[in-house]
Amino acid sequence: MFIYDAIDAAMLKDRNAEFRDQVARRLSGDLTEAQFKPLRLMNGLYLQLHSYMLRVAIPYGSLNPNQLRALAQVARRWDRGYGHFTTRQNLQFHWTRLSDAPDILDHLATVGLHAIQTSGNCIRNTTSDPFAGAAADEADDARVWCEAIRQWSSFHPEFTYLPRKFKIAVTASATDRAAVRAHDIGLVLHRNAEGRLGFEVIVGGGLGRTPFIGKTIREHLPAEHLLSYLTAILRIYNLEGRRDNLYKARIKILVESLGAAAFAEKVEAEWAAMDRARIDLPDEELARIRASFGLIAYKKDPGARAAFEADKAQDRSFARFVRNNVAAHKHPDYAIVSVSLKAVGETPGDASADQMDVVAHLGETYGHGDIRVTHAQNLVLPHVPLRDVRAVYEKLSESGLATPNIDLASDIIACPGLDYCALANARAIPISQDIARRFSDPDRAEAVGELKIKISGCINACGHHHLGHIGILGVDKKGEEFFQFTLGGSGAEDAAVGQALGPAVPADKVADTVERLADAYLHLRAPGERFLDTVRRLGVGPFKAAAYADADPA
Amino acid sequence: MSTTLQALTANDLRTGEVVFRAAEGWTGRFAEAQLFSDPLDARAELDLAALETVRLADPYLIDVVVTDGFASPTSFRERIRALGPTVREDLGPQTEGGPRVEALRRSHAAARSAGRLGLIRKR
Numbered sequence: 001m002f003i004y005d006a007i008d009a010a011m012l013k014d015r016n017a018e019f020r021d022q023v024a025r026r027l028s029g030d031l032t033e034a035q036f037k038p039l040r041l042m043n044g045l046y047l048q049l050h051s052y053m054l055r056v057a058i059p060y061g062s063l064n065p066n067q068l069r070a071l072a073q074v075a076r077r078w079d080r081g082y083g084h085f086t087t088r089q090n091l092q093f094h095w096t097r098l099s100d101a102p103d104i105l106d107h108l109a110t111v112g113l114h115a116i117q118t119s120g121n122c123i124r125n126t127t128s129d130p131f132a133g134a135a136a137d138e139a140d141d142a143r144v145w146c147e148a149i150r151q152w153s154s155f156h157p158e159f160t161y162l163p164r165k166f167k168i169a170v171t172a173s174a175t176d177r178a179a180v181r182a183h184d185i186g187l188v189l190h191r192n193a194e195g196r197l198g199f200e201v202i203v204g205g206g207l208g209r210t211p212f213i214g215k216t217i218r219e220h221l222p223a224e225h226l227l228s229y230l231t232a233i234l235r236i237y238n239l240e241g242r243r244d245n246l247y248k249a250r251i252k253i254l255v256e257s258l259g260a261a262a263f264a265e266k267v268e269a270e271w272a273a274m275d276r277a278r279i280d281l282p283d284e285e286l287a288r289i290r291a292s293f294g295l296i297a298y299k300k301d302p303g304a305r306a307a308f309e310a311d312k313a314q315d316r317s318f319a320r321f322v323r324n325n326v327a328a329h330k331h332p333d334y335a336i337v338s339v340s341l342k343a344v345g346e347t348p349g350d351a352s353a354d355q356m357d358v359v360a361h362l363g364e365t366y367g368h369g370d371i372r373v374t375h376a377q378n379l380v381l382p383h384v385p386l387r388d389v390r391a392v393y394e395k396l397s398e399s400g401l402a403t404p405n406i407d408l409a410s411d412i413i414a415c416p417g418l419d420y421c422a423l424a425n426a427r428a429i430p431i432s433q434d435i436a437r438r439f440s441d442p443d444r445a446e447a448v449g450e451l452k453i454k455i456s457g458c459i460n461a462c463g464h465h466h467l468g469h470i471g472i473l474g475v476d477k478k479g480e481e482f483f484q485f486t487l488g489g490s491g492a493e494d495a496a497v498g499q500a501l502g503p504a505v506p507a508d509k510v511a512d513t514v515e516r517l518a519d520a521y522l523h524l525r526a527p528g529e530r531f532l533d534t535v536r537r538l539g540v541g542p543f544k545a546a547a548y549a550d551a552d553p554a
Numbered sequence: 555m556s557t558t559l560q561a562l563t564a565n566d567l568r569t570g571e572v573v574f575r576a577a578e579g580w581t582g583r584f585a586e587a588q589l590f591s592d593p594l595d596a597r598a599e600l601d602l603a604a605l606e607t608v609r610l611a612d613p614y615l616i617d618v619v620v621t622d623g624f625a626s627p628t629s630f631r632e633r634i635r636a637l638g639p640t641v642r643e644d645l646g647p648q649t650e651g652g653p654r655v656e657a658l659r660r661s662h663a664a665a666r667s668a669g670r671l672g673l674i675r676k677r
Contacts, residue, residue: 027568029608047611049635050646051570080645095645097569347641418631419639427634429641479630 001064001370002147002292004112011154012109015116019043020102027099042122044115045101048422054096055118056108060128060146060170061089061373065360068371070111072356078104083356085341085349087413087464088167089127089373090118094420116154121162123153123234129171129178130372133293134382136330139190140197142172144290145226148281151289152227159234163241164249166234167206179375179491181205181214182467184251185233189223197223203233203263204255207461211497212252215260217267224286228279232271236263296368296383301333304386311390317404320442321393324404333386337367339379339396340403340411344440347429348414349377358399366392375464375491376413376452378406409451409518410436413464417457417474418481424457426474426481426507431455434511439518448518451531452490467491469532470517471498472510481507487517487543488535502544513547520546558628559589559620560596562603563635564613572635572647573610575599580609582647584636585654589618589625624657633658 004012019039026036040046044055056071063071071091075083078100079093086092096104108114117125126149129135132142149168153159159166169180172189180186186202198220205214221229237251240258255263312319327336339359341349351359359379363371366388367381374380379401384392396402405411412435415421417428432455439445454468465471471486482504489498505513518531520543525534535543561584562575573580574587581587590596596615603613617628627633637658638646648655 027608032607033567033611047565047570049631050572050638051565095570099568418634419641424631427640429639433641476630479628481630 001062001294002143002289008112009109012112012114012116015043015114016102016105016109019105023098023102038120040098040101041119043101043105044118045096045098046119046422048094048420049418050420051094052096052098052101053420054093054101054104054115055086056091056093056113056115057118057125058089058091058113058373059150060126060132060143061130061375062128062132062143063363063371063373064111064369065364065371067111067113068356068360068363070108070113072353072360074104074107075353075356082350082352084347084416085351085373085377085379087375087377087415087462088118088125089130089375090125091373092416094416117150119165120160121164121166122160123149123156123162123166123168126150126153127167127169127178127183127375129173129176130374130380131177131327131336131382132172132372133370134329134334134336135173135175136328137174138172138330140172140223141290141293142170142178142189143293144286145172145187145189145223146170147289147293148227148286149230152230152281158231159238162234162238163243164246164251166237166251168230174493176491176493176495177374179464179467179495181495182207182211182464182491183214185230186214187226190220192220196220199223199226199229201229201233204252204260205495206250206252207464207466208250209247209459210252211461211466212256213495213497214252215255217260217264224283225276225280227281228274228276229267229271231279232267232274235270236266240266298331298334298383299385301385301387304333308386308389318390318393320446321402321404322389324408324446325402325406326389329383335384335386335389337381337384337389337392338374338406339381339401340405341378341401342405342411342436343400343403344410344436345433346400348412348432351379355399355401358395358401362392362395376407376411378411404442405439405445407450407452408445409439409448409453409514410445411452412436413452413454413468415456415458415463417455417463421457421462423460424474425459425476426457426483428455428457428463428472428474431472431474431483431507431510435514438511438515448522449530451518451521453514454489464491465489466497467495468498469530469535470514475504477504483507483510485513485517485547487540488532490532494532499540501540502548516546516549517543559591559618559625560593560615561587561589561618561625561627562596562599562613563587563616563632564603564610567607567609567611570611574636575603583650583654584627584647584658585625587618587625589620619661621661624654624661626658626661633661 169183188200201218202214372380412432414428414432418424456463456465485501486498637648
């Protein structure tokens with residue numbers, strides 16, 4: 001884990017003292033709401049339907065046990081006993097009092113947590129692969145580069161008032177677990193034919209009302225030039241991005257209007273002209289960051305694999321958990337364990353304070369003190385010795401955290417929707433619960449296999465619906481909730497924006513429709529095909545016919 | 555029979571909680587909200603609320619419908635604000651329970667099943 005140094009600690013202390021003063025001035029009436037709102041937003045505090053919402057940054061989705069415990073303490077002491085993990089790998093408290101916010105932020109600062117870069121038209125919290133540092137297929141530890149981006153981008157004076165918010169995601173694996181192609185900048189770290197580390201630089205991805213998959217503007221940027229190249233991109237965007245129209249202000253619109261090639265030319269020209277050495281990370285700082293993550297002293301355990309396999313053979317439930325929630329670690333005697341926050345009937349991404357404490361304890365006891373948040377709203381223990389997977393599974397089970405459904409139909413991404421969010425048009429959580437119940441039989445869920453369902457309660461697409469194998473978007477039709485379907489989207493390395501299925505359906509028909517789509521897939525699939533593959537092979541036509549088979553004739 | 559009225563709502567500045575303008579002061583209970591039949595009266599109350607900047611954040615007017623003697627916000631969003639999250643009935647003003655909360659819940663159930671289920675149509 002990267003531990004914040006004295007500079008970071010002093011920065012957080014100053015920032016929190018400043019915000020405490022701003023809150024006091026607002027409460028006394030010295031600041032109007034219009035004056036105060038941008039200040040509170042820059043500290044992650046939004047006003048939502050029922051209360052304020054505090055969005056806590058979890059840089060690149062990485063937490064240590066003390067940080068997760070501190071989040072549990074905030075949930076218990078100042079909120080309503082739970083938090084909501086988001087598709088941005090952050091955590092939201094939905095019942096924050098303005099008068100408590102300074103104390104909460106001070107408490108979080110004791111463990112190096114904060115709400116910086118969670119709002120405003122700045123470079124937002126960088127997101128990454130939750131398996132970084134553990135994945136067998138990675139070219140490097142993506143967190144090292146994310147941390148460099150965090151240090152460079154925090155309070156960056158040139159990029160604090162961009163045309164619009166700006167999101168960067170980094171992966172170092174060919175398997176994309178960070179949806180990098182749906183970000184303003186996506187970075188894929190790899191080694192070229194000469195073995196040199198470099199980034200594929202993807203620009204102009206994004207969701208919302210005009211979804212785009214990002215375009216590659218550089219196949220291989222030497223890794224050491226990351227920060228200067230990012231500066232060049234941000235500079236072009238800052239100068240040429242639109243500020244006249246909120247909905248056309250993201251970089252995706254600029255890249256689309258100029259064309260990726262012309263945009264790339266401008267970036268390259270800016271990059272060629274700048275003093276890169278002043279911006280790029282010095283080798284010694286990179287080495288310091290790399291060292292601060294610490295190398296885990298993995299222990300060989302020759303008998304572990306046999307014991308693990310024997311446990312699986314004896315216990316079908318454990319075997320099912322391993323099939324779905326355990327991934328290969330780069331060390332053969334370790335495993336990556338996913339903790340599902342998608343128990344059937346629960347709110348996707350919600351964790352109670354007690355559950356946070358359980359995961360913190362497991363991370364500390366069995367997981368080398370490392371806990372990750374995924375953009376799919378689950379948690380991960382990335383370094384569990386194979387011999388301890390069984391114990392971890394049992395303790396997770398006791399707390400309702402071992403649902404064996406990662407990437408299955410009940411592992412649904414859902415934004416808070418109209419149950420909490422001031423922007424939403426429709427609810428997302430109860431829709432996800434309805435669908436999950438239809439796939440609560442684990443045999444049926446496994447028979448359907450990988451099926452990523454993503455639900456947003458409005459066009460802003462926090463639930464990544466465009467990227468769902470089945471995407472569901474809530475709309476308001478004359479005061480009633482209706483839901484539009486898209487099929488064939490993906491946020492992974494085969495990224496695509498889903499295609500519209502047909503007319504919207506009312507709330508109580510959504511789960512039926514999903515079941516029909518799943519049944520159609522089971523009928524139509526070729527051997528080895530996932531739902532997504534079948535949709536791509538056949539198009540939406542046969543699925544549309546199945547979904548609307550019983551609809552009233554027009 | 556139903557009549558359209560207006561109510562004045564805001565969030566409490568300090569706590570963020572949903573509040574409604576009552577006959578006297580502000581209340582967290584929608585059932586105690588003052589209902590305005592004259593839009594000019596409602597507008598005048600909103601203008602006054604805008605001056606209460608140390609107490610309120612974001613005051614605005616909402617439409618209210620009275621059906622069978624029970625008032626409820628017309629929009630689904632405002633009914634959720636008046637009750638709390640539909641997925642967490644243990645949170646928000648709805649925890650108080652009682653006939654008025656039940657009436658609000660029923661009105662939103664009614665709106666969700668207003669005989670429009672046959673809307674899925676083949677193109």
